[in-house]
Amino acid sequence: MYLNLFFLITAALSLASVAKAGTYSQCQASDSSLQGCPSGTKYVAAGTKIQTAIDSGAAYILIAPGTYNEQLKVSKNLVMLGSTKGTVTVTHSAYKDLSGSGANRDAATLYVSGSTFYAYDIVFANTADDKTTASQPLGPAAAVYFETNAKASLYNCQVKSWQDSLYAGGNFFMYKGSVWGWVDMLYGDGKSWFSGVTIYNRGCGGGITAWRGASGGAVIQEGGRVTIASDARSGTSGCYLGRPWDSKMKSSYLNTVMDSVVNLKGWSTWSSSDPRYTEGQTIFEEYNSSGAGYDASKRQLVKILTSNPYTIKGFFGDTSFIDSGTASI
Numbered sequence: 215m216y217l218n219l220f221f222l223i224t225a226a227l228s229l230a231s232v233a234k235a236g237t238y239s240q241c242q243a244s245d246s247s248l249q250g251c252p253s254g255t256k257y258v259a260a261g262t263k264i265q266t267a268i269d270s271g272a273a274y275i276l277i278a279p280g281t282y283n284e285q286l287k288v289s290k291n292l293v294m295l296g297s298t299k300g301t302v303t304v305t306h307s308a309y310k311d312l313s314g315s316g317a318n319r320d321a322a323t324l325y326v327s328g329s330t331f332y333a334y335d336i337v338f339a340n341t342a343d344d345k346t347t348a349s350q351p352l353g354p355a356a357a358v359y360f361e362t363n364a365k366a367s368l369y370n371c372q373v374k375s376w377q378d379s380l381y382a383g384g385n386f387f388m389y390k391g392s393v394w395g396w397v398d399m400l401y402g403d404g405k406s407w408f409s410g411v412t413i414y415n416r417g418c419g420g421g422i423t424a425w426r427g428a429s430g431g432a433v434i435q436e437g438g439r440v441t442i443a444s445d446a447r448s449g450t451s452g453c454y455l456g457r458p459w460d461s462k463m464k465s466s467y468l469n470t471v472m473d474s475v476v477n478l479k480g481w482s483t484w485s486s487s488d489p490r491y492t493e494g495q496t497i498f499e500e501y502n503s504s505g506a507g508y509d510a511s512k513r514q515l516v517k518i519l520t521s522n523p524y525t526i527k528g529f530f531g532d533t534s535f536i537d538s539g540t541a542s543i
């Protein structure tokens with residue numbers, strides 16, 4: 215009897231420690247009653263506009279399951295909660311015309327500036343290239359764009375586009391979820407840490423990371439997987455992990471599973487006519503990579519680390535912008 219009780223309690227405790235409840239789980243499982251939501255949460259019903267709720271000044275918004283065709287602009291502190299009763303998708307189609315004016319920030323499905331921003335369980339898609347049959351994407355088409363002055367984090371979100379899918383200029387943290395792209399899908403100037411994120415290659419072009427390090431930025435991918443997308447273009451293979459947007463780029467993959475879509479050479483210069491790679495200045499690193507896309511003897515330009523020098527706290531210094539109730543940091 216005592217033994218059985220002991221066993222049950224132990225089993226319950228270990229289950230609880232496996233599934234870490236998110237900070238807003240109760241609210242996200244709610245509906246327009248906003249049960250368990252922070253006070254002042256605004257509810258976005260299907261068929262209405264998310265931007266209206268953003269503009270209302272609410273600090274928290276809960277979004278009903280559905281597809282929202284709109285472009286979101288955020289310039290104040292905001293927590294965007296996707297309902298977990300169904301999928302919440304925000305979608306928009308626009309790209310930066312490489313031959314003309316315009317900027318990728320204007321094409322972005324979600325644009326965030328000057329604030330601390332959180333999003334949970336939301337799909338952000340830029341569909342500009344969803345149907346292209348061309349040999350390269352139409353142009354940069356961000357799904358999410360975080361300005362230099364933003365501190366942003368995404369939890370269990372999907373970021374889907376084809377070129378320059380995600381731009382991070384300030385401090386950025388992504389926990390679980392996925393990023394989808396074809397050319398230079400992760401780019402930025404800031405400090406970014408991707409924890410347990412799956413990278414889906416829809417094609418291979420440029421590098422998965424294309425970073426600028428001149429202002430101290432760096433990008434770390436930790437504990438995730440690099441693989442091929444279910445909707446990848448035919449012949450997708452040989453994807454590079456990164457290429458230098460500037461010669462001070464710093465990009466590290468830690469504890470990452472690399473599927474066969476990854477080029478065994480691993481890393482690339484910017485281009486043969488404009489390499490941008492400077493020995494001792496451009497830092498490409500891998501620690502404990504595994505999978506069919508990894509063979510240390512075939513790697514180029516990279517330093518293979520024998521121990522992991524990074525922690526999330528050490529990397530950012532101040533981690534107060536991260537929801538440590540949801541993410542393990």
Ligand SMILES: *[C@@H]1O[C@H](CO)[C@@H](O)[C@H](O)[C@H]1NC(C)=O
Pocket residue numbers: 437469470471502504
């Ligand atoms: C190496 O990475 C794998 C996941 O890719 C992880 O399961 C394992 O614990 C890591 N090993 C070390 C020593 O960190």
